Amino acid sequence: MKTLSRGMQILIGAIATVLLAALSMAGITLLGGGPNPGGARNPGATRCAAPSFAGTVVNVTTTDRGRPGMMRGGMRLSADRATVVHGKVSFLVTNAGSIPHEMLVVPLAGTQSAGTRPVGRDGRVDEAGSLGEASATCADGEGEGILPSTAGWVTLDLPPGRYELFCNLQGHYLAGMYTELTVT
Numbered sequence: 001m002k003t004l005s006r007g008m009q010i011l012i013g014a015i016a017t018v019l020l021a022a023l024s025m026a027g028i029t030l031l032g033g034g035p036n037p038g039g040a041r042n043p044g045a046t047r048c049a050a051p052s053f054a055g056t057v058v059n060v061t062t063t064d065r066g067r068p069g070m071m072r073g074g075m076r077l078s079a080d081r082a083t084v085v086h087g088k089v090s091f092l093v094t095n096a097g098s099i100p101h102e103m104l105v106v107p108l109a110g111t112q113s114a115g116t117r118p119v120g121r122d123g124r125v126d127e128a129g130s131l132g133e134a135s136a137t138c139a140d141g142e143g144e145g146i147l148p149s150t151a152g153w154v155t156l157d158l159p160p161g162r163y164e165l166f167c168n169l170q171g172h173y174l175a176g177m178y179t180e181l182t183v184t
């Protein structure tokens, strides 16, 4: 059998290297983009494997335009549903932005609407009455913030009422990171 020329050996080596690189990239994509138990709204864009949740799942997404100093009007917190039935409610918060975010669940008083809480000099609103928050990276409950391209989650027992979901990192409420949720 004729041995391969030196040039052919190099060529085959190069092809194998390219194939291996392509395969490992495909592997990373598969690992990072797996199905997300929260639902269709957030199609697995995070590096976290969230657990399967008890009760109704609300998918929350946080976004920003990724420009430092771009505060007012540049950030959003949205939920895939405006109403849930009372009882166990799990919030899966996916941070699709470029900086850390969080989500708190705080009752709205009377006819108060979302986005009307007074903002203090520290750029934050009063968290009194909060029923819980998702502010940990790839984990349940409270933490140091949900890093970009990851998720945090929290399961709460919610009585009927009107609630505001918002991010209370400095300046983020003022920038538009709030939405309303009605529990029936």
Ligand SMILES: [Cu+2]
Pocket (backbone or CB within 6 Å): 062, 075, 100, 101, 102, 167, 168, 169, 172, 177
């Ligand atoms: Cu935020």
